[in-house]
Amino acid sequence: MNKSLRLCLVCAAALLAGGCASVPTSDPDDPLEKINRPMFKFNERLDKWTTRPLAKVWVWVAPKPVRAWAANFFGNLADPWIGVNNLLQGKPADALNDWMRFVFNSTLGLGGLLDIASEAGMPKHDEDFGQTLAVWGVPDGIFVVLPVLGPRTLRDAAAAPVDLVADSYVARELIYHDNIRERNAFIGGRAVSARSQYLGIERTLNEGTLDKYRFARDFYRQQRRAKIYDGNPLHEYEDFDAPDDGDDQAEQAAAPQPEAQQPEPQQTGEEP
């Protein structure tokens, strides 16, 4: 009896371990890789059949200045909420800058079509509630791929509803009020305008990487980190050739030299 019980326990343990091991992740921050990968693929397809073709049409019909007006228009409506986030992150001067931008561009900038504030020395910022939470000390959490919205850290996924509601407040008050059709047109237009600025990106991702998902995930996470630190992340560059390292030098001397360098000893031998 005792023996069979032990066997059962061993089996159960093996099953549990097997269950854990069958998750193909090599990254502790991406335990949901099995769900994330198909979702990433789904988003890619969705983009291929909706946003991307529309963005291509937009680039084809609208000359560059018109596209810039549209992008400025949508960007301007985002500035008040960016300012709120800067304030929440303890950067009142930046917050003031963002609200001043909104006032300037909405009036002198013809309703936000022109970004005269940037020209006047009030730079555009990029903040959202996910970054605010990060500044408050909320950790990244695991990596998730949301349907339609795409890659997020768990923290940013939790912050997304807040951003969506708060960000649309200004546009709702000023542009589409409570008209559902106008709201949808606004959201669609904003997505197409944003997408049209990155039309080459899927080609770069397809051609330049061995594993698209993996590259996109690592890129997303690094880029979020850079945004949280407002573009001042620290990169450490190791030296894997380390010529001043005794061990490595010995290794290199023992290893066969590249072809180009091989004839050298013979030449020096013949010279004298």
Add this chain to the structure above:
Amino acid sequence: MKGKLFAMCLSALTALALYVPAARAVDASTPPDQLVRDVTTDVLNILRTDQNLQSGDNAKVVELINAKVLPHFNFRRMTSLAVGKDWRSATAEQQSRLTEAFRTLLVRTYSNALTQYRNEIIDFKPFRANAGDKQVKVGTEARQPGGQPIPIDYMLENSPQGWKVFDVVVAGVSLVTNYRGNFADEIRTKGIDGLIASIESKNQSLEKK
């Protein structure tokens, strides 16, 4: 106002590049910030003015990159950073094959990207470095309407042949070390030769297109 001034400078530079091309040759003594500025301006000018390049003649773009840009990159250093600590255990032959394969991958990918973004306006950020620095960062920014400018930083190292770029950091992401996780996966499952084979077959599949 700053933008106008920059545009004027740019057109002045264009004129210079068109009429006195030899006057701005980059050599080993060129300081890093000027090197990045000269090469960027040069390449963008060619991309904007050459008809063949505008119609997306890929072979020509790669040729241009080979001649103008590649001499200022240290691909061996880039590859070692992309591979990570496994670089130490690679033989010299594996290292040179890896470098060659990774170079081909990067050059084709980013020459495509370049043709896409040739009309962007690049601003050069003020350069800060001390006299004895072996490693410096040259900051640039690509403007985008409706959004924060995208920072593009070039990391350069001093060598007897002059300053060489060993990393490009876009929006805070190192394009070189971002490959590391991906490459480590390949090495873990298939070894260094497996990684070389993967990159080479990727390159070949793209060549056929």
